[in-house]
Amino acid sequence: MVIDDSTTVRRQVSSALLEAGFEVLEANDGLDGLDRLRHERVDLVLCDVNMPRLGGLAFLEGYRRHQDPAPVVMLTTEGEPTMVSRARVLGAKGWIVKPFRADLLVAAARRLTQRMP
Amino acid sequence: MDESPASASRPHVDVLDRVLHYTRLPREIAPFERVYLDRTNRLAIRLLIATVAFVASVAWWNGTDVVLALGLSVGILAAAMTAARVLRHPRHVAMSMAAAAMTMGVVLVHAGRGPFEVELHFYFFVQLATVAVYGNPRVVLTAAATVILAHALGWSQTVAAGGDVTEATVALAVHAFFIGLATIGMCFIARVFYDNVFRLERKVEARTGQLDQRQRDVRLLLDNARQAFLVIDADGLITGERSSAIDRWFGPVPARASWFDLLRSVSPDLAERTRAGWQAVVDDFLPVELTLSQLPSVVRIGACTLRVEYRIVSPPTLPLRAMLIVEDVTRAIAEEASRADREEDLQLLAGLLDDRAWMLGFLDEVETFVHDVEEERLGAVEATRALHTLKGNARMTGFGALAALCHEVEEHLAAEARPASPAALAPVAARAGRLVRRARTMMGAAHSPSGGRSIRSRLERLREQARQAAAAAGKEVEVMLDHGDLQLELDGWSPILSNLVHAIQNAIDHGIEATEERLAAGKPRRGLLVVRASESRGNVVLEVEDDGRGPCWADIARRARALGLPTDTPAHLVDAVFQDGLTTAGRVTDTSGRGVGLAALRAATRTLGGTITLRGQAGRGATLRIEVPRTNADRRRRSSASLLRIEPPARAAR
Numbered sequence: 001m002v003i004d005d006s007t008t009v010r011r012q013v014s015s016a017l018l019e020a021g022f023e024v025l026e027a028n029d030g031l032d033g034l035d036r037l038r039h040e041r042v043d044l045v046l047c048d049v050n051m052p053r054l055g056g057l058a059f060l061e062g063y064r065r066h067q068d069p070a071p072v073v074m075l076t077t078e079g080e081p082t083m084v085s086r087a088r089v090l091g092a093k094g095w096i097v098k099p100f101r102a103d104l105l106v107a108a109a110r111r112l113t114q115r116m117p
Numbered sequence: 118m119d120e121s122p123a124s125a126s127r128p129h130v131d132v133l134d135r136v137l138h139y140t141r142l143p144r145e146i147a148p149f150e151r152v153y154l155d156r157t158n159r160l161a162i163r164l165l166i167a168t169v170a171f172v173a174s175v176a177w178w179n180g181t182d183v184v185l186a187l188g189l190s191v192g193i194l195a196a197a198m199t200a201a202r203v204l205r206h207p208r209h210v211a212m213s214m215a216a217a218a219m220t221m222g223v224v225l226v227h228a229g230r231g232p233f234e235v236e237l238h239f240y241f242f243v244q245l246a247t248v249a250v251y252g253n254p255r256v257v258l259t260a261a262a263t264v265i266l267a268h269a270l271g272w273s274q275t276v277a278a279g280g281d282v283t284e285a286t287v288a289l290a291v292h293a294f295f296i297g298l299a300t301i302g303m304c305f306i307a308r309v310f311y312d313n314v315f316r317l318e319r320k321v322e323a324r325t326g327q328l329d330q331r332q333r334d335v336r337l338l339l340d341n342a343r344q345a346f347l348v349i350d351a352d353g354l355i356t357g358e359r360s361s362a363i364d365r366w367f368g369p370v371p372a373r374a375s376w377f378d379l380l381r382s383v384s385p386d387l388a389e390r391t392r393a394g395w396q397a398v399v400d401d402f403l404p405v406e407l408t409l410s411q412l413p414s415v416v417r418i419g420a421c422t423l424r425v426e427y428r429i430v431s432p433p434t435l436p437l438r439a440m441l442i443v444e445d446v447t448r449a450i451a452e453e454a455s456r457a458d459r460e461e462d463l464q465l466l467a468g469l470l471d472d473r474a475w476m477l478g479f480l481d482e483v484e485t486f487v488h489d490v491e492e493e494r495l496g497a498v499e500a501t502r503a504l505h506t507l508k509g510n511a512r513m514t515g516f517g518a519l520a521a522l523c524h525e526v527e528e529h530l531a532a533e534a535r536p537a538s539p540a541a542l543a544p545v546a547a548r549a550g551r552l553v554r555r556a557r558t559m560m561g562a563a564h565s566p567s568g569g570r571s572i573r574s575r576l577e578r579l580r581e582q583a584r585q586a587a588a589a590a591g592k593e594v595e596v597m598l599d600h601g602d603l604q605l606e607l608d609g610w611s612p613i614l615s616n617l618v619h620a621i622q623n624a625i626d627h628g629i630e631a632t633e634e635r636l637a638a639g640k641p642r643r644g645l646l647v648v649r650a651s652e653s654r655g656n657v658v659l660e661v662e663d664d665g666r667g668p669c670w671a672d673i674a675r676r677a678r679a680l681g682l683p684t685d686t687p688a689h690l691v692d693a694v695f696q697d698g699l700t701t702a703g704r705v706t707d708t709s710g711r712g713v714g715l716a717a718l719r720a721a722t723r724t725l726g727g728t729i730t731l732r733g734q735a736g737r738g739a740t741l742r743i744e745v746p747r748t749n750a751d752r753r754r755r756s757s758a759s760l761l762r763i764e765p766p767a768r769a770a771r
Contacts, residue, residue, distance in 0.1 A: 008531040094397045099529075104404065104407040111404055
């Protein structure tokens with residue numbers, strides 16, 4: 001699942017992952033994401049940091065309480081250190097800087113979804 | 118061993134040669150062996166002293182002549198000690214010790230009676246074995262020879278006194294036989310000891326020397342490559358060798374320093390970003406190619422820009438090690454910028470020559486864009502649209518760099534789902550503005566809408582003044598200008614521009630160090646002085662930057678206190694720099710040091726409603742920055758023109 005308030009970004013992520021053979025769900029902010037993830041099962045979540053209603057860090061806090069949460073990777077324009085370490089503490093596996101390279105995104109997705117039992 | 122035909126046909130000579138070769142140690146004596154022998158010889162003296170006491174007590178116990186025994190043994194001891202002092206070669210001293218020990222044994226044996234006399238013979242074999250410790254077959258042979266000689270003397274004495282010759286001869290022969298056997302064995306042991314201890318010691322020394330040489334060769338590579346290298350571990354600690362350039366750029370590196378510590382001295386924010394990025398590499402959740410690419414790769418130290426590349430150099434099973442390749446790209450960046458500028462100029466020229474109408478139309482649109490951004494006339498949606506349009510037009514007109522810049526900003530805005538703001542568009546506006554100014558210059562300033570003239574000529578004059586000042590001060594300085602053809606109403610700006618020379622003079626006199634001092638500090642030979650003129654959000658910004666020794670805030674504080682000025686906050690200290698009468702210059706030169714020039718510059722700046730400030734770091738240089746709202750100076754010019762000048766009719770149209 002990709003969670004980002006920018007349509008452009010969602011489109012970019014989706015097309016890169018679809019081409020690599022993944023199925024992609026979309027949500028446009030943290031609240032929307034948490035909602036959908038209550039009913040859907042995913043193998044990986046890519047989540048933006050700055051979003052209206054519920055941002056990336058708040059999403060993480062909510063999501064880790066779910067049953068069997070999938071690995072989460074943050075999408076951010078800055079890689080700002082305080083945010084990054086906070087996300088790590090909340091269980092995020094890392095972050096990808098926007099604009100991203102499609103091949104690196106796909107490689108990351110492949111590696112993280114391989115780990116699933 | 119030479120294998121001459123002669124020796125091959127006479128095998129016994131060959132064997133003899135071999136034996137001789139075996140028993141003779143190589144001539145040169147290594148320091149290790151010398152120290153060892155000296156120590157052993159001193160020990161031997163002490164043992165001889167103990168033996169004297171032993172001999173005396175044996176004589177006393179057995180009721181033989183104690184005085185004689187003592188006298189003889191002390192005499193032998195004295196001889197040994199003399200030999201130790203007189204002989205220069207420790208191996209010769211060793212042989213003397215062996216001879217002395219054996220002779221002492223003869224006295225010892227004769228001091229005993231009955232069974233004692235027999236038992237004490239064991240002394241000889243013990244000593245024969247012990248001298249192997251000298252690692253020298255010749256010492257063993259000396260000991261053996263001494264014993265044989267003593268026996269022979271005893272034998273001749275017995276014969277002369279009329280004793281049983283056969284018995285005496287048999288005794289001598291048997292003793293000689295066993296001594297011979299023991300000698301052969303001990304010679305072997307001594308030689309083996311020599312070969313494995315002393316020779317080995319020498320081999321180790323040679324090897325260490327080789328390794329040291331290799332180390333020096335590696336250092337040569339590390340310190341003379343264009344790039345600097347260092348290695349860090351999973352915790353970011355700097356391990357192993359590193360190029361000395363690292364120490365020059367970041368200052369001396371303490372023992373257990375981490376890469377982040379070095380970065381922190383430059384920029385705490387950069388250090389934290391790098392630490393966070395490195396943590397991601399170490400976590401290894403995401404592919405290493407991704408995490409490495411997200412590490413900050415640019416470090417700015419003063420006027421210097423460094424590029425850092427990270428490479429994992431450890432195999433997966435071993436502890437993590439990364440090599441950092443650090444390169445000074447300041448020059449490269451400057452050259453690239455220069456090249457891009459030249460290319461843009463060429464493109465402008467070509468456009469004006471080939472399709473003037475199109476180019477002029479494009480430039481008009483660009484100018485409108487720049488003004489709209491600067492005066493914040495664009496709403497979010499309009500700004501995004503304008504940016505996109507500019508990108509397309511720039512690309513079509515052949516200004517790839519400008520188009521790429523637009524694209525980059527567009528991407529960033531899209532990624533953040535943020536609308537375009539003046540701040541976000543500023544870099545594009547700056548570049549576009551430069552393009553327009555260059556175009557105007559090319560076409561002649563007559564049509565410039567703002568009615569100003571290029572600051573170029575004034576700054577070029579300043580540069581010439583700077584060069585002369587540097588020559589007069591005997592300093593090597595490179596003066597660079599960066600003005601992008603900024604257009605100004607030069608009359609209105611005159612007070613500042615004419616006083617700007619003080620800042621330059623100051624930088625040259627007190628900022629830039631003499632050549633030797635710069636080289637000693639690891640800086641490039643020539644000092645760098647940059648004069649910058651630019652425009653930002655309606656303010657004109659003038660900067661004078663140098664890479665000299667930087668302001669010594671402690672000195673400034675001291676002088677300020679002496680003048681009764683406040684020194685509590687950094688702002689106070691900066692303020693103090695511009696005061697009349699404050700100079701931290703030890704001496705007053707022809708040109709500066711009176712503490713007046715910078716004060717005048719500040720006064721001129723303030724009259725135009727601007728701000729002036731000084732930033733700097735000890736050892737790294739300083740930047741003097743003047744920021745004045747453009748309209749202030751222009752307005753002033755207009756008012757001064759109307760009040761103070763009577764324009765002759767012919768010059769009215771400007």
